Amino acid sequence: xxxxxxxxxxxxxxxxxxxxxxxxxxxxxxxxxxxxxxxxxxxxxxxxxxxxxxxxxxxxxxxxxxxxxxxxxxxxxxxxxxxxxxxxxxxxxxxxxxxxxxxxxxxxxxxxxxxxxxxxxxxxxxxxxxxxxxxxxxxxxxxxxxxxxxxxxxxxxxxxxxxxxxxxxxxxxxxxxxxxxxxxxxxxxxxxxxxxxxxxxxxxxxxxxxxxxxxxxxxxxxxxxxxxxxxxxxxxxxxxxxxxxxxxxxxxxxxxxxxxxxxxxxxxxxxxxxxxxxxxxxxxxxxxxxxxxxxxxxxxxxxxxxxxxxxxxxxxxxxxxxx
Numbered sequence: 089x090x091x092x093x094x095x096x097x098x099x100x101x102x103x104x105x106x107x108x109x110x111x112x113x114x115x116x117x118x119x120x121x122x123x124x125x126x127x128x129x130x131x132x133x134x135x136x137x138x139x140x141x142x143x144x145x146x147x148x149x150x151x152x153x154x155x156x157x158x159x160x161x162x163x164x165x166x167x168x169x170x171x172x173x174x175x176x177x178x179x180x181x182x183x184x185x186x187x188x189x190x191x192x193x194x195x196x197x198x199x200x201x202x203x204x205x206x207x208x209x210x211x212x213x214x215x216x217x218x219x220x221x222x223x224x225x226x227x228x229x230x231x232x233x234x235x236x237x238x239x240x241x242x243x244x245x246x247x248x249x250x251x252x253x254x255x256x257x258x259x260x261x262x263x264x265x266x267x268x269x270x271x272x273x274x275x276x277x278x279x280x281x282x283x284x285x286x287x288x289x290x291x292x293x294x295x296x297x298x299x300x301x302x303x304x305x306x307x308x309x310x311x312x313x314x315x316x317x318x319x320x321x322x323x324x325x326x327x328x329x330x331x332x333x334x335x336x337x338x339x340x341x342x343x344x345x346x347x348x349x350x351x352x353x354x355x356x357x358x359x360x361x362x363x364x365x366x367x368x369x370x371x372x373x374x375x376x377x378x379x380x381x382x383x384x385x386x387x388x389x390x391x392x393x394x395x396x397x398x399x400x401x402x403x404x405x406x407x408x409x410x411x
Contacts, residue, residue: 102140103140106140129145132145176387184196185393186388188394240328244341256404257281260315261351262275262276262352264276265356273292274289283400286381288301298323299329307333314337315336315339316334316337316338317338358384385401
C-alpha cells in the first residue's frame with residue numbers, strides 16, 4: 089500500500105477513531121492507509137497531556153511541506169542569485185554552498201545544473217559560464233631537470249611540519265605562468281590555509297625580475313609571512329634576497345612532485361580560465377590582473393565552509409596582528 093498524504097479531514101477522522109478506542113491498525117484499515125502512516129502521524133503529533141490534536145498536526149504538516157518547497161524550488165530571487173553568481177564564475181557547487189550562508193535557502197547543486205541545462209535547452213546561454221575541465225594535462229618535458237642548479241636550496245623535506253597542517257596563514261606557494269610563445273609572464277602567490285591569491289604581471293622570467301616582483305607582492309604581508317615554497321625554476325635562483333627582504337624561510341619542492349605545491353598548480357589552472365594557453369600576456373593590463381585576482385579571491389570555497397579566500401585571509405590576518 090502506497091503512502092498517502094493525510095488531509096485535515098483524515099486527521100479529524102484519526103482523532104475520532106482513536107477516541108473511540110480503535111488501535112493503530114484498525115484506524116489504518118478504516119482510512120485505507122498503511123499502518124506505518126498512522127504510527128508516524130501519532131508519534132510526531134501526540135502531546136503527552138492533550139493527546140493527538142488534528143488541527144495542530146495539520147499546521148505542522150503544512151509548515152514542513154512549505155519548508156521543503158522553499159528548500160528545493162527555485163524562486164525568482166533564487167534564480168536571480170544563481171545567474172549573478174554564475175556571471176562571477178562561481179561553480180554550481182560554490183553557489184549552492186554559499187547560498188545557504190547568504191540567503192538561508194538551500195538548493196542542491198544538482199538542481200542548479202538542471203536549471204542551467206534547461207536554460208540551454210530553451211536557447212539560453214548560462215551554460216557558457218560553467219568551467220569545463222576536460223583539457224589534458226600537459227606534463228613537463230624531460231628538459232625540466234636541465235634548467236640548472238639553484239645554489240643553497242633548502243628542500244621541502246626540511247620545511248616545518250606545521251605547514252602541512254594548513255592551520256595558519258602566511259605559508260605561501262609561489263610559481264610563474266607563461267604566456268603563449270613565452271610572451272609575458274605572471275608571478276602567482278597563494279596562501280595555503282585561506283587560498284588567498286596574489287598575481288603580478290612581469291615582462292620576463294629572469295630571476296632578478298621575479299625576485300623583485302615577489303618582494304613587492306609580499307611586503308604588505310611581511311609580518312604574517314612564515315614560509316615560501318616554490319618549484320626549482322631558475323627564476324627563483326635569488327631566493328636568498330627574498331628571505332632577507334621578507335625575513336622568512338624559503339623551501340623548494342622536489343622535481344616532478346607537483347602535488348607538493350598542489351594548491352598553486354590548481355590556482356594557476358583557475359587563472360587559465362581567463363587567460364587560456366593560446367593567449368600571450370603582453371597586452372594584459374594591470375586592471376585585468378586585478379579583476380582576475382578579485383574573482384578568485386571572492387569565490388566561495390567548499391574547503392573553507394563556503395567562505396571566500398578574501399574573508400578567511402583578512403579575518404585571520406586581523407586576529408594575528410591584534411594579538
